[in-house]
Amino acid sequence: MSKAKVAFFDFASCEGCQIELTNLGEEVFLGLLDHLEIVEFREAMSEKTTDPIDIAFIEGSFTRESDRARLQSIRARANTVVTYGACACTGGINALKNHQSDYLINVYGKDAMSPQLDSQKALPISAAIKVDYQVHGCPVSMKEFVYIVSHLLHGKEPVILDQSVCAECKKRETVCRYTQGDHCMGMVARGGCGAPCPADGVPCEACRGLMPDANEKALVKVLQEKAGLAKEWAETKSRMYTANLRSDK
Numbered sequence: 001m002s003k004a005k006v007a008f009f010d011f012a013s014c015e016g017c018q019i020e021l022t023n024l025g026e027e028v029f030l031g032l033l034d035h036l037e038i039v040e041f042r043e044a045m046s047e048k049t050t051d052p053i054d055i056a057f058i059e060g061s062f063t064r065e066s067d068r069a070r071l072q073s074i075r076a077r078a079n080t081v082v083t084y085g086a087c088a089c090t091g092g093i094n095a096l097k098n099h100q101s102d103y104l105i106n107v108y109g110k111d112a113m114s115p116q117l118d119s120q121k122a123l124p125i126s127a128a129i130k131v132d133y134q135v136h137g138c139p140v141s142m143k144e145f146v147y148i149v150s151h152l153l154h155g156k157e158p159v160i161l162d163q164s165v166c167a168e169c170k171k172r173e174t175v176c177r178y179t180q181g182d183h184c185m186g187m188v189a190r191g192g193c194g195a196p197c198p199a200d201g202v203p204c205e206a207c208r209g210l211m212p213d214a215n216e217k218a219l220v221k222v223l224q225e226k227a228g229l230a231k232e233w234a235e236t237k238s239r240m241y242t243a244n245l246r247s248d249k
Contacts, residue, residue, distance in 0.1 A: 004054040004153060007040035009074055011060030011067055012094055012122060017085035018043040018059055020139040028146060035153050055080045055152060061087040061094045062128045063119040075129040080152060083125045084145060086138035086241055090209050093138065094122035095243035124244065133158065138207035138241060141193050160192060164211050165204045168195035177203045183227035185238055188214035207241045216247055 008018060022044060024032070039049040056078035062071065075081055086092030097103050098121045104112040111117075125131055133152075135145050144160075151158040165186035169176065174195060177184035182203050186195065189206035197204050216238070223234035239246060 003035055003037040005037050005039050005051075006055040006057065007038070007049060007053045007074075007078075008042070008057045008059070009040070010042060011058065011071075011088070011125070012063040012119070013060030013085065013087040013092075015043060015059065016138075017087075017140040020142060021145070024142055024146070028142075032146070032149065036149075050077070052077050052079075054078070055082060055149075058083050058125050058131075059085050059088050060125075061091045061122045062125050063094065063122045065120060068128050071125065071128045080132045081125075081129065082133045082135060082148065082152075083131050084135040084140045086136065086207050086209070087122075088125045089134045089136050090242065091122045091124050091244040092207075093241060095249075096239065097122060098243055098249070099239065122244075136190060136208035137193055141208075143194070144192055162212070163191045165189040165191045165193065165195050165198070165206075165208075167191060168193070169198050171195075172199060174199045178222075178226045181227075183223055183229060183237070185219065187222070188216070188219050188238070205240055206238055210238070210242050210245045214245075 008021070010018060018041070022029075038045070039051070039053060040047065056074050058071075058074065058081065062068075083089050087094050091098070104117060108114070108117060133148055135141065135148055137144070148158045166189075168191045169186055172195060177198055184198060184203040185206040186198060186204040188210055189204050190208040190211055193208055195204070219238060220234045223229045223237055224231060229237065243249060
C-alpha cells in the first residue's frame with residue numbers, strides 16, 4: 001500500500017505548531033511515517049514540491065492578498081486541506097491587529113514602514129480557499145492532530161465533540177479557577193483539548209476559539225462579578241484568541 005503524500009505549509013505565524021509536530025515523540029512520529037510520505041516541511045527538511053499531494057497541512061493566517069495565489073495553488077494540488085493551529089483556523093492572535101491602528105509603530109518603532117510589514121487584516125485560511133478539516137489550538141493539540149490524520153488515512157470521517165472547555169474540566173474534576181479567585185473563559189471556549197491549562201492552574205484563554213453561539217454578554221458579566229475584572233478589561237478579555245469570532249469582529 002502506497003503512503004499518503006503530505007506537505008506542511010506556513011503563512012503568518014510563529015510556526016510553533018510545526019515545531020510542536022516535531023515534539024510528537026519518536027514512537028508516534030515514526031508510526032506516522034509508516035503511513036505518510038512527507039514531501040515538504042520547512043521546519044524539518046529543505047525539499048519542496050509542486051506535485052499533487054494527498055493532504056496539505058496549512059499553518060498561519062491569511063494576511064496578504066499576494067498569498068491568495070499560493071493558497072489556491074496548494075488547494076488545486078491537494079485532495080484534502082487541513083488547517084492547524086489558531087492562526088490558520090480563526091486568524092488567531094494575529095487578528096488582534098484587526099482592532100488596532102497603531103500596532104506597527106508600537107511594535108516596530110522606526111522600522112514600522114518596512115515593506116515586509118505591509119499586510120491586510122489577519123483572516124483564517126478559509127477566507128481564501130476551501131478547508132476540509134481544522135485542528136484548533138495554540139499550539140495545536142497533538143492528540144487531535146493524530147486523531148484526524150489517522151481517520152483520514154483510514155478513509156473515515158473524524159468526529160469532533162461539540163463541547164466547552166468547562167465541560168472537560170468537570171470531567172477531569174479540575175477545581176474551577178473562579179473558586180481560586182481567578183478568571184477563566186472555559187464556559188464559552190471550544191473544547192477538545194482536554195482542558196490541560198486549568199488543570200495546571202492556568203485559566204483558559206479560549207485559544208481554540210469560541211463555542212457556537214457563545215454568550216459574550218454573560219462572559220463579560222462573569223468576568224466582572226466573579227473574577228473582579230474592570231469593565232473594559234472584561235469586555236476585551238476574550239479578544240486575544242477570538243478577535244475574528246466575536247460579535248465586534
